[in-house]
């Protein structure tokens with residue numbers, strides 16, 4: 001059987017060393033081709049090296065003819081939802097066909113220079129758009145290091161985790177309308193805050209704007225209301241992963257969150273990376289998650305390697321200054337895995353739809369340089385983080401650009417996510 005993850009595969013498309021997008025990756029996204037004549041319509045593309053492969057044109061030229069695609073116009077859409085909804089047998093077959101067409105020993109497209117010029121577009125000439133139409137967004141709280149840090153800061157270090165935390169993947173329903181693609185500026189939110197020494201709240205711009213380093217999975221298969229997804233079948237309902245920056249206004253959050261939880265301190269913006277990396281491409285990077293103690297209830301019990309070894313980092317670039325890396329973490333630290341999140345989400349009969357996003361929650365690691373938010377890195381403002389230009393940060397300033405990157409790497413193959421970037425204005 002053809003193995004698109006084979007580390008020995010090479011492409012005839014130039015893939016620069018250190019590229020996130022070798023032929024083993026082939027993530028899906030939505031792009032517009034920008035030329036001097038204008039912009040193309042939004043359509044489905046796949047990243048390869050420094051290029052985007054235009055699947056609409058690839059299909060029109062007949063290269064996907066014998067892949068059984070029920071609706072060939074599915075690549076001519078402004079979101080991936082309709083393609084994803086075709087199901088894994090189809091999306092997998094498309095990925096395998098693309099891999100086969102791009103591999104160095106296949107002359108079919110390689111030697112057809114006219115077609116090559118039509119289907120391959122420089123990423124610098126492509127505008128990357130929101131990859132999916134997000135119907136619903138759920139944010140989990142699945143890092144034990146993050147939950148412990150926050151519990152230690154705001155409550156009692158001896159009882160940092162609330163009694164439910166080790167028994168269920170805590171989450172809340174977020175806001176889908178304000179999820180934006182990488183590169184979109186983030187406006188500092190206004191809101192109510194209550195300074196500790198004030199008797200009454202004040203209104204104004206948040207003074208404690210923060211990032212949260214997260215990953216999110218894209219739901220790939222819908223369920224009917226009243227049905228649950230068994231934990232053992234959950235990955236059949238997950239199309240792939242992307243990077244997720246869940247911007248947070250800590251001062252607004254602190255005043256508003258009792259008793260119903262996060263609201264305006266969280267829903268003003270979240271940013272996603274433009275490429276969705278499939279679970280198939282990530283399969284070689286599966287790894288064991290942390291041991292769960294006490295044992296979880298049977299409906300949450302998983303077997304085998306359920307986490308992914310994905311290196312993550314966050315950098316802050318002050319306006320006009322140099323970028324400074326402030327965090328290195330890894331998705332494998334997550335206590336609750338995606339299958340458990342989705343099984344728990346639907347155990348009461350709540351239905352999910354293609355394109356829904358479920359974010360992991362801030363992914364902090366065990367050491368202080370692996371904390372996934374400024375709240376933790378600067379420990380509630382008590383340990384300012386130095387920037388390259390000599391200034392310091394406890395929270396984000398206007399003009400700061402936050403960039404998150406992620407990649408899995410093994411046997412000389414790097415499966416990258418690109419980046420998710422946003423500037424505070």
Ligand code: CA
Pocket residue numbers: 139212214246361362
């Ligand atoms: Ca979050």
